[in-house]
Amino acid sequence: MAYWLFKSEPDVWSWDDQVAKGDVGEEWHGVRNYQARNNMRAMKLGDRGFFYHSRTGLEIVGIVEVCALSHPDSTTEDHRWDCVDIRAVRPTGRAITLAEMKNHPELENMVLVNNTRLSVQPVSVAEWLHICGVTGTEP
DNA sequence: GCCAACGTTGGC
């Protein structure tokens, strides 16, 4: 299983919105960046990801699961853009902010810390376990 | 709200 991180501005699509979708989940549409798209194309069913609030909040608030493989983005006719569906699994034991993550040497190579602009990004197993441990979250 | 970083577009 691989691990990922999904960014969303909570004003547009928040963790609460995601939770409200239940096990049906929601299409992660609107990504118009090749790197982020390629990450989604590489995802497998059951892969897990952190749900991160960008712009407002700047913190990881929950864990999601890939529940549909990459497919055409229903919000555009442009066939270049695909996306997966994700569903909420559980909130993190507590939120962890970007500022806090920057203070953890174990996370110094995390994409989130080094490339602020990639909206769908990989997370290493070590990073995943570290963040789960620190926040009291079942991995 | 500002602006740095980055990605994309398009003229040449």
Place this chain on the structure above:
DNA sequence: GCCAACGTTGGC
């Protein structure tokens, strides 16, 4: 195919 101009993201 290069690169300047432009647009967008997202931290601050």
